[in-house]
Amino acid sequence: MDPTPVAPAVIAHARGLVKTYGTGETTVRALDGIDVDFARGRLTAIMGPSGSGKSTLMHCMAGLDRATAGSVVVDGDEIGRMSERQLTRLRRTRLGFVFQAYNLVPTLTAAENITLPLDIARRPVDRAHFDAVVAAVGLGDRLSHRPSELSGGQQQRVACARALVSRPAVVFADEPTGNLDSHSSGEVLGFLRRSVDDLGQSVVMVTHDPNAASIAHRVVFLGDGRLVGELLDPTAGTILDALRELS
Numbered sequence: 404m405d406p407t408p409v410a411p412a413v414i415a416h417a418r419g420l421v422k423t424y425g426t427g428e429t430t431v432r433a434l435d436g437i438d439v440d441f442a443r444g445r446l447t448a449i450m451g452p453s454g455s456g457k458s459t460l461m462h463c464m465a466g467l468d469r470a471t472a473g474s475v476v477v478d479g480d481e482i483g484r485m486s487e488r489q490l491t492r493l494r495r496t497r498l499g500f501v502f503q504a505y506n507l508v509p510t511l512t513a514a515e516n517i518t519l520p521l522d523i524a525r526r527p528v529d530r531a532h533f534d535a536v537v538a539a540v541g542l543g544d545r546l547s548h549r550p551s552e553l554s555g556g557q558q559q560r561v562a563c564a565r566a567l568v569s570r571p572a573v574v575f576a577d578e579p580t581g582n583l584d585s586h587s588s589g590e591v592l593g594f595l596r597r598s599v600d601d602l603g604q605s606v607v608m609v610t611h612d613p614n615a616a617s618i619a620h621r622v623v624f625l626g627d628g629r630l631v632g633e634l635l636d637p638t639a640g641t642i643l644d645a646l647r648e649l650s
């Protein structure tokens with residue numbers, strides 16, 4: 404009998420990833436040959452100085468931007484070969500996104516915002532999972548509120564719940580705490596980590612903030628479009644030391 408297949412430990416990876424912008428003398432090599440693996444069921448932070456390529460890497464990994472060369476495999480599929488339509492479908496059905504701006508629809512309630520991607524994709528809402536996600540973000544008593552009636556931290560927690568309710572293969576978060584005070588940041592980061600520990604989610608998060616990155620299982624560091632280091636089980640202190648060494 405064949406052995407039971409083991410779930411691959413890597414949920415997304417890139418090989419030889421290059422992204423250039425512009426042509427001729429003004430060409431910017433935003434990604435300069437990146438090989439990186441992102442583990443399943445783990446939270447990985449991407450750090451590095453401004454302009455080092457963090458957002459570009461995340462956008463290429465998440466099918467929001469096309470690489471110039473190299474390959475990106477997400478949840479078993481090479482995304483460079485996908486048509487725009489297939490990419491849209493991948494993003495809608497298998498990926499979750501959290502951005503610095505919450506991007507909530509102001510006329511919808513928190514609950515309606517959370518289920519909007521499923522409603523757009525005409526997919527049913529798994530009520531048990533919805534309840535688990537809402538409980539994890541601590542929004543149970545705010546579900547009928549509209550975004551204008553919620554604090555920034557609560558709005559970002561709605562955005563996190565929206566990213567997670569469809570059980571995506573990976574959640575990509577780009578500076579998710581960039582607009583938040585330290586208390587609200589702590590709430591959102593706590594939730595992102597619980598989504599990994601309790602719900603089995605895989606999360607990739609771009610951040611400038613060593614405190615935010617310290618909730619990750621692993622931090623990868625970029626410099627000038629290259630992978631220049633990594634830390635396992637980081638603390639804010641070890642991250643600061645690494646950033647100092649790399650600068």
Ligand SMILES: Nc1ncnc2c1ncn2[C@@H]1O[C@H](COP(=O)(O)OP(=O)(O)OP(=O)(O)O)[C@@H](O)[C@H]1O
Nearest residue numbers: 424425431433451452453454455456457458459460
């Ligand atoms: N659309 C674009 N057109 C031209 N150049 C771009 C574009 N997007 C990014 N770049 C350039 O690519 C490089 C990497 O940018 P990127 O936004 O990925 O860096 P980052 O590490 O996320 O920076 P930050 O921390 O400031 O957000 C920079 O030099 C940037 O100016």
